Amino acid sequence: MPITFSQASSPECEFSEWKIINRNRAKLVEIVAYLYLRQEENAQRIIEALEPKMRASKGKVAENVVRKLTAPRTRDIEQLQSGTDEQKKAAKNRIETSIIHRDGLLFQHISWIAARLALPNCYMNSPHVRQADKGFDGFIIELSGSMQEVKRIVLCEDKASIAPRNLITSSVWTEIAEIRNGMRDDEILADLVTLLKTIPNIDVEQAVDAVFWENSREFRVAVATSVNQKKNGSYLHIIAGFEATAGGELETRTAGVMGFEDVRKGLGLLADEVAAKVKEIAGV
Template identity: 70%
Template sequence: MPLTIKTSSTTECDFAEWSINKKNRAKLVEVIAYLYLRQEENAQRVINALEPRRRVSKGRVVQNVVRKLTAPRAEDVDLLRSGTDAEKEAAKKRIRTSIIHRDGLLFQHISWVAARMALPNCYMTAPHVRQADKGFDGFIVELDGGGHEIKRIVLCEDKASKSPRSLISSSVWPEIGTILSGDRDDEILADLVTLLKSIPDIDPETAVDEVFWEGVREFRVAVATGEDQRKAGNFLHIIAGFEAVAGGSLQSRTAGVLPFDDVRKGLAHLAGEVAAKVGEIAGV
């Protein structure tokens, strides 16, 4: 499988530590490459150990994908070396932002793979196309046994950070609070209807009208970070407070952490591999 997922149950949530090893790294790179190319079916075929179907990428899709996987920009690196003091300072800020945006988008794709492995029969939104998109990072919908009613809706938040605990506390927990207060219901409805339209035998408007939103709502928080954030042999401190913020049953809260020796270097290396694989798939 593309990722190794080691699960454990805590009082906060159903928790998992993810890992990439040499044996499955090439498969993960291939899955992510197809996702960036907006070929979700081929990504799923790779996960299922099936041969991908040949598809020709249109327009400048390949060039745009490689650009999103590349950070920092060469022109900013040049300015940082030889620009004026003002140009160097501006380039430094752009470099930092470009790396954060690249890593955030890349980790959303990794998180999609982990979710697909954990819930192979569910319906999911594809990873974002644009970097630094606002709003939720993804939705997962699970239907009942008959495939006609919504069993649960999972809202996903994905973060890649060198200091994940402060980010979770300052950003993710408050955002979950706005969801629980109903302040985001219109956004949720818009994204949910779009996803439901892709599900066979489901009338999206009827499904949304009939579902009791508060009763089926769940949360999933995923984090990429460095090994230096491991404490007492685990990363549970990162998601401390999940229960207090989100409430609900234990099963309604899920979290995953993917550690790297160095999160920025690790994601940069992976981004380079994915960019190369995108070119290989496209034949360029």
């Protein structure tokens, strides 16, 4: 496996620290590249240690993917170096935003892989295409043994940040509270129906009608950050308040943190490797 999970005991949730295994890094890069190219079946084949099927990249998909993996833009660097004071300030803001968006989208893809490894028999939506996309970062469902009823719905929040605790408390806990208050039930229903329609031989309307909404709903929070965010050798403080915010039984709350020596540099290096692999696969 390209990612390992080290479990840690916590009353907040089922918590694990994620780590990229260096000897399998190339495998992770290849899986992410296929996901960016919207070839999820090939990504799954790599996970299962099977050979991918060669497919032509459509239109300018590969070029668009490489652009999303590239930050900052050359023109912004040039303006930061030689522009007017106003242009330099605007370029600096664009550079920071482009890196944040690149890292956020890249980590969503990594988190998808982690979820697929941890929950191989569940059904998941594909990672986002657009940077800074709204809605849930991930949506997972598990069906009952009969494959006709929804056993659980897992709503995922993925964040890559140099200051994750502030982001969790100001954004993630707020979103989870809104979900618990029913303010996003229509979004959950839309994603549930969309995902169920991809599953053969299931009565979508019956499955939706049979869902016991509150009892089926679970939460998963994944964070990429720098190792300097550890306190007393642990990242657990980052997700403090998960139980109070999400409620439910312990097993309905899952969290994971992937630490990099420097999260921006680490994800930037990984983005470069994925971009190179995308070009290799697509022949551009």
